[in-house]
Amino acid sequence: MDHPPAIVRLTGVDKDYLLGKVVVPALRGIDLAIQPGEFTVIAGPSGSGKTTALNLIGCVDVATRGIVTVDGHDTAKLSERDLTKLRLERLGFIFQSFNLVGVLDAFQNVEFPLLLQRKLTKAERRERVMDLLQEVGIDQYAKHRPNELSGGQRQRVAIARALVTRPQIVLADEPTANLDSETGNAIVDLMEKLNDEGTTFLFSTHDPRVVDRAGRVVRLMDGRIVEDVTRRAVGASRIAQSA
Amino acid sequence: MGQLLLISLRNLFQHRRRTLLLGSAIAFVTMLLVLLSSLFNGMQDTMLRSATTLMTGHVNIGGFYKITAGSAAPVVTNYAKIEQIVRREIKGLDHVVVRGRGFGKVISDTTSLQGAINGIDITHEKGFRDVVQVRSGRLEDLAQPRTALIFESQAERLEVKVGDMLTLSSPTFRGVQNTVDVRIVAIGGDLGFMSNFMIFVNSEAIRDLYQLDVTTAGALHLYLKDPEQADTVAAKLRKVIQAEGYGVMDKVAQPFFHKFDTVKREDWVGQKIDITTWIDEMLFIRYTLQTLSVLIAILVTVLLVIIVIGVMNTLWMAVRERTREIGTLRAIGMQRGRILAMFVIETALLALGATLFGVLLATLLAAGVNAAEFVVPKGFQMFLMSDTLRLVVDVPTAVRSLVIISVITTLGSLEPAWRAARLQPVTAMHAN
Ligand SMILES: Nc1ncnc2c1ncn2[C@@H]1O[C@H](COP(=O)(O)OP(=O)(O)OP(=O)(O)O)[C@@H](O)[C@H]1O
Numbered sequence: 001m002d003h004p005p006a007i008v009r010l011t012g013v014d015k016d017y018l019l020g021k022v023v024v025p026a027l028r029g030i031d032l033a034i035q036p037g038e039f040t041v042i043a044g045p046s047g048s049g050k051t052t053a054l055n056l057i058g059c060v061d062v063a064t065r066g067i068v069t070v071d072g073h074d075t076a077k078l079s080e081r082d083l084t085k086l087r088l089e090r091l092g093f094i095f096q097s098f099n100l101v102g103v104l105d106a107f108q109n110v111e112f113p114l115l116l117q118r119k120l121t122k123a124e125r126r127e128r129v130m131d132l133l134q135e136v137g138i139d140q141y142a143k144h145r146p147n148e149l150s151g152g153q154r155q156r157v158a159i160a161r162a163l164v165t166r167p168q169i170v171l172a173d174e175p176t177a178n179l180d181s182e183t184g185n186a187i188v189d190l191m192e193k194l195n196d197e198g199t200t201f202l203f204s205t206h207d208p209r210v211v212d213r214a215g216r217v218v219r220l221m222d223g224r225i226v227e228d229v230t231r232r233a234v235g236a237s238r239i240a241q242s243a
Numbered sequence: 244m245g246q247l248l249l250i251s252l253r254n255l256f257q258h259r260r261r262t263l264l265l266g267s268a269i270a271f272v273t274m275l276l277v278l279l280s281s282l283f284n285g286m287q288d289t290m291l292r293s294a295t296t297l298m299t300g301h302v303n304i305g306g307f308y309k310i311t312a313g314s315a316a317p318v319v320t321n322y323a324k325i326e327q328i329v330r331r332e333i334k335g336l337d338h339v340v341v342r343g344r345g346f347g348k349v350i351s352d353t354t355s356l357q358g359a360i361n362g363i364d365i366t367h368e369k370g371f372r373d374v375v376q377v378r379s380g381r382l383e384d385l386a387q388p389r390t391a392l393i394f395e396s397q398a399e400r401l402e403v404k405v406g407d408m409l410t411l412s413s414p415t416f417r418g419v420q421n422t423v424d425v426r427i428v429a430i431g432g433d434l435g436f437m438s439n440f441m442i443f444v445n446s447e448a449i450r451d452l453y454q455l456d457v458t459t460a461g462a463l464h465l466y467l468k469d470p471e472q473a474d475t476v477a478a479k480l481r482k483v484i485q486a487e488g489y490g491v492m493d494k495v496a497q498p499f500f501h502k503f504d505t506v507k508r509e510d511w512v513g514q515k516i517d518i519t520t521w522i523d524e525m526l527f528i529r530y531t532l533q534t535l536s537v538l539i540a541i542l543v544t545v546l547l548v549i550i551v552i553g554v555m556n557t558l559w560m561a562v563r564e565r566t567r568e569i570g571t572l573r574a575i576g577m578q579r580g581r582i583l584a585m586f587v588i589e590t591a592l593l594a595l596g597a598t599l600f601g602v603l604l605a606t607l608l609a610a611g612v613n614a615a616e617f618v619v620p621k622g623f624q625m626f627l628m629s630d631t632l633r634l635v636v637d638v639p640t641a642v643r644s645l646v647i648i649s650v651i652t653t654l655g656s657l658e659p660a661w662r663a664a665r666l667q668p669v670t671a672m673h674a675n
């Protein structure tokens with residue numbers, strides 16, 4: 001197969017946490033590459049290392065051993081400043097508890113990364129944000145603050161925020177865990193739709209029903225990859241669904 | 244930047260109670276600082292203005308004349324020549340007044356008091372009219388020979404009124420007791436401690452009392468366009484007057500009446516000139532003002548420390564509450580510096596708003612106090628040199644207070660803001 005270069009690559013990655021003097025091994029010998037366009041789930045029981053893996057890929061934590069490259073950069077070699085820039089320019093984050101800025105309305109929350117980037121004009125930002133809000137189906141709530149929105153609506157705002165900079169990959173740690181199953185499903189629908197349109201997703205979940213919808217499943221157990229199956233080709237989720 | 248401002252402002256509104264509490268404290272301290280500074284400035288102004296008009300010029304040319312080694316008369320002989328030198332050498336001179344200096348008993352029909360007797364030529368006293376509020380009589384009448392101006396509290400003690408006679412009694416510089424009768428032509432409103440011991444008489448009366456000729460004066464008071472130049476002018480005069488052949492005393496930062504004893508002990512005879520500035524002549528006032536300013540500074544410092552602690556505590560709390568938000572912002576790509584800026588801006592906004600409010604309050608309160616013509620207790624009048632409390636909030640004082648308190652308060656936010664900036668982005672991932 002001639003894959004395009006991986007966006008994310010983990011090679012022989014170990015991660016130990018230190019609890020006082022006790023070393024807690026969280027990841028063991030992880031090899032993983034994520035190609036553009038994937039819709040990949042990291043599955044596994046509680047404590048298996050899902051969050052840890054996503055944190056390493058999200059450049060908010062560093063591996064104890066092994067190499068993590070994101071967009072071709074060895075993250076261990078980047079300064080705090082460059083890591084922050086890498087997150088801003090290349091990665092999108094969706095959080096389990098949505099993590100919106102409470103004092104900003106939906107529009108402003110989504111616009112925020114663009115302001116950090118300082119690349120677009122006000123008009124361009126407005127257009128891009130409104131388009132995205134429409135895309136995630138909450139354009140009529142643009143002026144609402146997070147506490148005026150339901151959990152599902154908040155997560156839609158968060159998804160729009162993650163996508164607004166057109167990142168190479170969107171990372172999400174249990175994006176549906178704080179939602180009821182119906183709303184959770186709708187969120188996965190939305191992510192799927194966005195994936196069809198070209199966004200790469202890597203997210204973790206506990207929920208077997210969500211796992212079932214992934215294009216690729218990476219299953220962790222005690223910090224090791226115990227299963228890595230690709231169920232359908234990249235970008236083919238819709239076709240597979242309708243079949 | 245715009246977004247940081249917005250977030251900061253909204254967070255301040257979000258935590259209304261906290262903001263109000265801290266804001267009121269900052270506003271209160273600002274108000275206090277502005278009011279105390281105004282009070283202080285007002286006192287300093289009145290003190291300096293009254294004192295420099297009544298007791299001393301910006302620069303004084305006095306002197307001692309010693310007939311024998313053991314005596315000393317506070318006079319300048321042939322003062323006209325010195326005045327000529329002054330007018331020739333000193334640029335930026337506003338005007339010169341000639342004073343007679345004496346000390347003696349002031350006797351009424353019923354009683355007497357001891358006082359500094361000053362001979363003045365009212366027609367040449369430019370500032371006198373602005374400083375002395377005449378309560379009865381006429382200042383102009385001091386131009387007539389053998390007339391006197393006293394102050395209200397003295398009039399009360401001596402049980403006299405305008406038109407009454409007083410007898411001045413003092414030994415002449417030759418040691419003979421002499422007396423002169425003067426008619427009270429004006430009674431002035433009290434001017435703090437100075438009105439306890441100073442009386443003003445027509446300069447002829449003091450010459451008569453001390454049997455001095457017309458070429459002799461007590462001192463020349465020089466008023467400068469820029470009083471700050473007093474030291475420079477004094478130094479220059481010392482040089483040029485010495486060059487003209489006069490004996491000039493070394494610079495000693497003391498009022499002239501402190502120097503009698505020293506001068507009496509020295510073994511020269513004849514005339515020596517002593518040049519002092521208003522700062523030398525008014526040591527007492529300076530100590531009072533200095534003590535007061537130190538007290539104000541201590542008070543405000545203590546309050547500011549409390550406020551800074553309050554700011555730090557509040558921000559630590561805010562940082563703890565907003566840990567996940569901060570982590571999120573870091574995770575989605577906000578640099579540390581901007582997190583720091585976010586908290587500093589929040590505090591700066593609060594500080595600016597609160598100090599502005601404090602200044603406004605102070606201005607209103609000052610206007611109220613002035614309108615009420617609040618009468619200050621007697622003991623306090625002595626320092627205030629005025630019987631009512633007047634607070635003048637001037638723009639430089641207000642701006643200075645505002646800037647000082649805003650800056651210090653904002654500095655207090657640096658440590659908590661720094662803590663926030665150092666939070667790890669991974670904290671964003673922690674579920675609640
Ligand atoms: N900060 C930490 N300090 C110490 N140990 C940690 C820390 N974070 C995670 N661990 C440990 O590392 C292992 C992997 O944790 P991780 O959070 O990655 O699992 P997870 O798969 O995300 O679990 P869950 O499904 O409960 O979220 C666990 O044993 C956990 O106890």
Ligand SMILES: [Mg+2]
Pocket residue numbers: 050051052173
């Ligand atoms: Mg987890």
